[in-house]
Amino acid sequence: MTASPKSRRRVLVSVAGVAVASLGVGVAAGSRISSPEDAAAKTAPPKASQITVPVAKKALSSKVVGRGDASFDGAVNIRVETSGLTTPAIVTGKVPAVGSTLTEGKALLEITGRPVIGLAGVLPMYRTLSPGSKGPDVLQLEQTLDRLGFDPGTVDDEYTLDTSAAVEQLYEEAGYDAPEPEERFTQAVDQAKKQVDAAKNQLRQAQSQLKAAKAAKAKDTSVQQGAVDDAEENLADAEDAESEAKFKAGTPLPVSEVVYVKTLPRRVDDVKVERGGTVNGVVMSASGSSLVVTLKVDAETAQRLKAGMVASLDLDGTAIAAKVRRVAKNGSTYDVVVAPNTLTASQLALLREANVRVTIPVKSTSGKVLAVPLAALSSGSDGGSRVEVLRNGQVELVPVTVGLSADGFAQVTPKGDAKLSDGDQVVVGK
Structure with a gap:
């Protein structure tokens, strides 16, 4: 059976529509299909660009x-040498409070009614000093007395009567009577005075006898003159002995009445004794x-x-x-x-x-200088330092001398004819 012309036209239109639709689907599908190279290009990261920071002008300080x-600086333990005492070392007063200040030349404690005076020095008191004593401890004492304004005479390593006088002034300034010499020394002075008086009487008698002999016009007065000469010599010896006795009886410095501390003043940190107690070792720390x-x-x-x-x-x-x-x-x-x-x-x-x-x-640095982050520095083939400066999209290598580095920055100075200014962009990374 033969189709009519109208039927054939409907079939052709239908086929054409299907073809057009298929073409559209193909085009759409084709647009979504890519090669492996295209896919890699689309998923790859963007090209790296330089990370820059401006050159800064700033003061640097390392x-x-x-x-x-x-x-509180320099804590020390303070000990008092009590071996020279003939009685128990009882604390009788002047116990300092924690936080108080120890002042040079003042009593920091009282033991058996006597002061313990604080002085600045490195040698400890290890013996009683008195006229005739010699040694480095005497030199330290005289240097200290002289520094405090108490004249010890010639500052040397010998304890003299001038030293005694200066020690008396030290005690007077501290508010105490000066130490007394040992009784044997004062007794020696009394005995020496008696010898001087006896020698003077002997001399007066000899002189009187000589005068009487001369008045009687004796032909020979050599005996009487010899007695006068002997009496004069005896008197001189007695006076020398008296002077020596007085020297030895000069004001001493008892070992238990001074404490040397390296430096003064100091703050009392801890007190190890109390009034009425007995000293045994460290008395305080300061x-x-x-x-x-x-x-x-x-x-x-x-x-x-x-x-x-x-x-x-x-x-x-x-x-x-x-x-x-x-x-x-x-x-x-x-x-x-x-x-x-x-x-x-x-x-x-x-x-x-x-x-x-x-x-x-x-x-x-002396004021503000050109500074770049340490990350901006690199080394050239010659071993010198350089920075990369981004100018007009191009990187330029600028040789520099590196100065002080601090807080992550370095002072830089361009070498030769190279140019580097505040605000120039230097590369610190990519």
């Missing part, structure tokens, strides 16, 4: 920063009257520090000006002792026994 403990902060550093850091350097303490956000007092080896580490310049009463209370941040500038 510093040591750490934490330290506050304490430290420097100034508060210091001590931080520990390694040997390499210690080599960069020295006494006199400026420092600062961070006390609850307030910077306290300070100075390095000393750097001392302590085992495998070093102690850096820093002392505040001044403290108010409230700051002293806050700082006592606190742990605080300490900053010690070691080196600084």
Whole structure:
């Protein structure tokens, strides 16, 4: 059976529609299909670009920063040598309170009613000193007396009557009677005076006899003259003996009445005795009257520090000006002792026994300099330093001289004809 022309047209239209639809589906599918190279290109990260920072103009300061403990400087134990006492070493007064200050030339304690005077010195009292004593302890005493304004005569290692007079002034200034010499010395003086008086009487008698002989016009007065000569010689010997006795009876310095401490004044940290008690060993411990902060550093850091350097303490956000007092080896580490310049009463209370941040500038630039991050520096083939400067989209290598480094930055100066200015962009990474 033959189809009509109308039927054939419907079939052709239908086939054409299917073809068009299939073409659309193919095109759409084709648009979603890509090669492996295209896929990799689409998923790869973008090309790396340089990370830059501007060259800055700033002041640099290299510093040591750490934490330290506050304490009163240089604690020492104070002992009184009581071996020279003939009675028990009973504490009778002047017991200091914790926190009080020991002042040079003043009594820090009383034992058996006598003062124990504090003096600054490195040698301890190990014997009683008196006229005729010689040695380094005498020299230390005379140096101390002279420094305190009590004239000991010639400052040397010999205890003289001038030294005795200066010791008397020391006691007078401290508010006490000077020590008395031993009884045997005062008895020797009394005996010597009697000998002088006897010699004077003998001389007067001899002179009277000589005068009488001459008045009688005796032809030979040699006997009477010899008696006068002998009496004069005896008197001279007696007067010399009296002078020696008085010298030995000069004011002494008992071993139990002076304590030497390396430095004074000092703060009393602890008291080991009480009034009515007996002294046995350490009587008190004392430290420097100034508060210091001590931080520990390694040997390499210690080599960069020295006494006199400026420092600062961070006390609850307030910077306290300070100075390095000393750097001392302590085992495998070093102690850096820093002392505040001044403290108010409230700051002293806050700082006592606190742990605080300490900053010690070691080196600084003179004003503002060109500075770049340390990451911007690299080494050239010649071993010199350089930075990469991004200019107009191009990287330019600029040779530089590196100065002080601090806080992650380094001072740089362009070499020769190279140009580097504040604000130039230097590469620190990619």
